[in-house]
Amino acid sequence: MYTLNVNGNVCKVENDKNMMDYLRDDLRLTSVKNGCNQGACGACSIIADGKVVRACTMKISKLEGKEIVTVEGLTEREKDVYCYAFAKCGAVQCGFCIPGMIISVKALIDQNSNPTRDDIKKGIRGNLCRCTGYAKIEEAILLSAKIFRDNDEIPKTIEIVGVGKDIIRIDAKDKAIGKAKYVDDIVVDGMVYGKAIRPPFARCKVLSINKENALKLNGVIGVYTAEDVPGKRNLGHIVQDWPVMIAVGEETRYIGDAIALVVVETKEKLEEAIKLVEIEYEQLKPVNNPREAAEENAPLIHENGNLLSLQSLKRGDVDNAMNKAKYISEYTYKTPFTEHAFLEPECAIGIPDGEGIKVITSSQGIYDEYRELTNMLGVEQGKVRIQSAYVGGGFGGKEDMSVQHHAGLLAYLTKKPVKVLLSRQESINIHPKRHAMEIYMKVACDENGKLLGMRSRIISDTGAYASLGGPVLQRACTHAAGPYNYQNVDIEGRAYYTNNPPGGAFRGFGVSQSCFAMECALNDLAEKVGITPWEIRYLNAVRPGDVLPNGQIADEGTAFVETLEAVKDIYEETDKDENRYVGIASAMKNAGLGVGVPDTGRCNIMIQDGIARIRTSAAGIGQGLQTVIFQIVCEITGLNARQVFVELPDTKYTPNSGTTTASRQTVFTGEAARRAAMKLRGALKEKSLEELDGELFVGEYSFDSDPIGSDKPNPVSHVAYGYATQVVILDKEGIVERVVAVHDIGHAINPVTSSGQVDGGVVMSLGYGLTEQFPLKDGIPQVKFGTLGLLRSVQVPIIETILIEKNKEDLAFGAKGIGEISAIPAAPAVQNAYFKKDGKFRVSLPLDDTAYKK
Ligand code: FES
Numbered sequence: 006m007y008t009l010n011v012n013g014n015v016c017k018v019e020n021d022k023n024m025m026d027y028l029r030d031d032l033r034l035t036s037v038k039n040g041c042n043q044g045a046c047g048a049c050s051i052i053a054d055g056k057v058v059r060a061c062t063m064k065i066s067k068l069e070g071k072e073i074v075t076v077e078g079l080t081e082r083e084k085d086v087y088c089y090a091f092a093k094c095g096a097v098q099c100g101f102c103i104p105g106m107i108i109s110v111k112a113l114i115d116q117n118s119n120p121t122r123d124d125i126k127k128g129i130r131g132n133l134c135r136c137t138g139y140a141k142i143e144e145a146i147l148l149s150a151k152i153f154r155d156n157d158e159i160p161k162t163i164e165i166v167g168v169g170k171d172i173i174r175i176d177a178k179d180k181a182i183g184k185a186k187y188v189d190d191i192v193v194d195g196m197v198y199g200k201a202i203r204p205p206f207a208r209c210k211v212l213s214i215n216k217e218n219a220l221k222l223n224g225v226i227g228v229y230t231a232e233d234v235p236g237k238r239n240l241g242h243i244v245q246d247w248p249v250m251i252a253v254g255e256e257t258r259y260i261g262d263a264i265a266l267v268v269v270e271t272k273e274k275l276e277e278a279i280k281l282v283e284i285e286y287e288q289l290k291p292v293n294n295p296r297e298a299a300e301e302n303a304p305l306i307h308e309n310g311n312l313l314s315l316q317s318l319k320r321g322d323v324d325n326a327m328n329k330a331k332y333i334s335e336y337t338y339k340t341p342f343t344e345h346a347f348l349e350p351e352c353a354i355g356i357p358d359g360e361g362i363k364v365i366t367s368s369q370g371i372y373d374e375y376r377e378l379t380n381m382l383g384v385e386q387g388k389v390r391i392q393s394a395y396v397g398g399g400f401g402g403k404e405d406m407s408v409q410h411h412a413g414l415l416a417y418l419t420k421k422p423v424k425v426l427l428s429r430q431e432s433i434n435i436h437p438k439r440h441a442m443e444i445y446m447k448v449a450c451d452e453n454g455k456l457l458g459m460r461s462r463i464i465s466d467t468g469a470y471a472s473l474g475g476p477v478l479q480r481a482c483t484h485a486a487g488p489y490n491y492q493n494v495d496i497e498g499r500a501y502y503t504n505n506p507p508g509g510a511f512r513g514f515g516v517s518q519s520c521f522a523m524e525c526a527l528n529d530l531a532e533k534v535g536i537t538p539w540e541i542r543y544l545n546a547v548r549p550g551d552v553l554p555n556g557q558i559a560d561e562g563t564a565f566v567e568t569l570e571a572v573k574d575i576y577e578e579t580d581k582d583e584n585r586y587v588g589i590a591s592a593m594k595n596a597g598l599g600v601g602v603p604d605t606g607r608c609n610i611m612i613q614d615g616i617a618r619i620r621t622s623a624a625g626i627g628q629g630l631q632t633v634i635f636q637i638v639c640e641i642t643g644l645n646a647r648q649v650f651v652e653l654p655d656t657k658y659t660p661n662s663g664t665t666t667a668s669r670q671t672v673f674t675g676e677a678a679r680r681a682a683m684k685l686r687g688a689l690k691e692k693s694l695e696e697l698d699g700e701l702f703v704g705e706y707s708f709d710s711d712p713i714g715s716d717k718p719n720p721v722s723h724v725a726y727g728y729a730t731q732v733v734i735l736d737k738e739g740i741v742e743r744v745v746a747v748h749d750i751g752h753a754i755n756p757v758t759s760s761g762q763v764d765g766g767v768v769m770s771l772g773y774g775l776t777e778q779f780p781l782k783d784g785i786p787q788v789k790f791g792t793l794g795l796l797r798s799v800q801v802p803i804i805e806t807i808l809i810e811k812n813k814e815d816l817a818f819g820a821k822g823i824g825e826i827s828a829i830p831a832a833p834a835v836q837n838a839y840f841k842k843d844g845k846f847r848v849s850l851p852l853d854d855t856a857y858k859k
């Protein structure tokens with residue numbers, strides 16, 4: 006028997022166990038988050054006798070007799086202050102890391118009531134945040150400390166909530182104190198636990214499966230294999246090539262394949278049951294990279310061959326441009342796989358629901374899941390319902406099926422609620438990554454630095470399954486020429502299947518890779534011409550009315566040049582400073598699916614009990630979409646914050662607004678919300694909100710773009726493009742000291758949220774450039790969460806964000822989306838800064854021989 010004091014209550018515990026499990030499962034303290042269960046992320050932080058400890062690494066016996074504090078145990082004053090400060094400063098995005106962060110902050114402020122920024126960075130160095138880039142968290146901590154010191158009152162919530170205001174995110178407070186429920190925080194009566202058995206090798210043949218011994222184990226409810234899937238066994242949003250489970254006699258394609266599913270009564274039984282399922286494998290040599298996959302005698306990973314996608318974009322006369330050129334830059338660049346490292350590992354709960362099922366998920370598109378699960382079960386439309394809980398980050402990594410299909414299938418087969426939660430290592434091994442690419446890039450300019458033409462050949466490692474590999478390659482190709490005004494391009498891309506984890510959507514969607522190559526090439530040309538990298542961009546930048554390399558005419562809202570003008574002084578001054586090295590890069594990024602793919606945003610407003618309830622399936626994954634549409638509806642209708650409520654996505658009520666991808670939701674769902682709100686505004690001229698009870702106001706927006714290869718002289722590939730320029734400054738030792746990020750955002754609906762996206766994107770891109778790695782050996786990831794190279798607070802520089810707002814379009818108030826582009830230019834900018842430092846032109850990421858990586 007062990008005795009603890011938890012949040013002021015004496016707790017007696019019979020048997021020793023893991024502290025995080027005890028707090029979460031037995032005491033239901035949901036502020037203690039399971040981010041990694043490996044001691045690396047700090048999401049499970051608690052205070053034990055005044056010291057911060059990670060609950061996942063502690064046994065109860067080690068904490069015997071100690072005073073334990075979780076966020077639930079803070080005083081009301083502390084909760085009010087932290088909630089207010091974190092919400093006010095825009096420090097809460099997906100929110101999954103925040104309660105653990107607040108615990109570290111409390112321990113810090115209890116010791117030091119007036120911490121400096123450096124004290125703060127050190128105080129939260131054990132807490133990873135993948136969304137915010139830490140800057141706004143640090144501001145929130147400074148504000149919290151001030152409020153405590155000066156005993157300030159917390160200001161009342163501001164009721165003016167229209168467009169362009171820095172309103173507090175609608176979900177920030179619940180997330181900060183651990184009240185917002187992510188899937189793994191939800192407990193359903195009678196819930197049991199499921200888990201997949203994965204192969205020991207990336208490529209092997211499944212010879213036999215014997216489940217008898219497992220079924221004899223007390224507490225095992227069932228063991229299921231491929232033949233138990235009632236409907237379609239192959240899933241996939243675009244190409245249906247990904248089996249729910251691999252059958253006996255078939256080959257696995259990667260380490261994350263599922264061979265069988267086990268369901269048990271208590272989660273402690275899972276590992277024991279899995280060990281009792283006897284599976285025989287024949288190990289086969291894996292295909293490790295696209296070059297091996299392209300070989301004539303390579304094993305076929307899928308029956309139609311190893312080439313998933315071939316993309317081609319040709320305009321003008323590139324040979325002529327190359328012949329006329331004075332200078333040419335020609336290199337082959339390599340970019341690695343990248344792990345999304347969202348803080349919340351994948352989890353889903355399948356629940357029997359009449360003749361069908363309901364699944365509670367944490368994903369980026371509930372209607373994708375609806376379609377996939379309906380197909381998998383072979384049931385009629387309407388028998389599957391998907392509800393979203395809060396989503397603890399996604400960045401593209403929660404678009405595919407990971408646990409949702411398994412939870413749904415197990416609930417359907419067992420007629421019980423079944424939770425499936427990935428361990429952090431499973432999450433790392435299983436979900437699709439940012440594609441590794443090899444990019445040949447040849448770019449030509451005249452004697453003044455005016456671009457004449459470019460040729461690029463891109464090879465993408467799409468891993469075991471298609472996922473979004475085709476569109477990602479396409480976007481890499483369509484953006485490879487950059488946001489510059491020249492017309493001779495010849496781009497070809499090929500994506501090959503391998504036995505590596507699948508490549509899929511990742512913030513940047515292929516542009517992170519091709520932009521790295523193009524921006525490095527541009528800096529190389531500037532060097533050859535003898536002008537600055539800033540000057541070569543200014544000379545070639547697209548301006549309104551110019552034609553982009555893909556043929557689209559840049560519209561009036563194009564503000565690329567303004568992003569360059571905004572960094573001119575800082576760039577030039579730093580360039581003269583012999584103690585600093587400055588690098589620069591720019592980017593463009595589409596909003597919306599574009600290239601002829603149907604794309605629709607939907608948002609309805611239902612009036613119930615005097616409240617305008619906003620309904621859309623658009624997933625909020627930390628980017629703040631729900632607050633954006635809340636502001637749009639308030640702006641148009643004039644309703645106040647208490648009269649409007651945003652529901653979580655649920656296929657039973659919320660209309661299909663597509664996936665949270667391609668920086669599309671602010672434009673597409675934002676515009677749909679604006680249209681629905683205009684209808685409500687019209688109705689409010691005749692009746693009060695109460696009198697409109699039961700009425701539904703429907704908003705929908707679609708955009709017809711032109712496909713790639715369109716014969717129009719100036720095809721419209723995308724509804725909008727955002728532009729950005731980022732400047733990275735290194736100190737003498739090569740440490741990134743400062744980043745200035747200027748973004749053409751169109752119109753910021755919520756400026757603090759937009760700049761928070763930029764902060765987070767910059768840090769992600771610096772990680773891509775300098776520290777993050779995803780080594781593989783025979784298709785098996787050789788990393789843990791703690792060795793991915795994610796930047797911590799103490800490594801993050803000062804980030805200054807400047808938002809350029811010049812788009813006058815009515816469409817979604819002129820917003821263009823900011824989610825992806827912010828995460829693109831810093832990597833090539835840091836490459837440029839290092840070139841300035843040591844003259845070495847690096848062509849691979851993460852950059853080698855730096856202060857971060859020897
Ligand atoms: S869950 Fe404990 S450190 Fe990550």
Ligand code: FES
Nearest residue numbers: 099100134135136
């Ligand atoms: S807000 Fe920190 S991980 Fe999402």
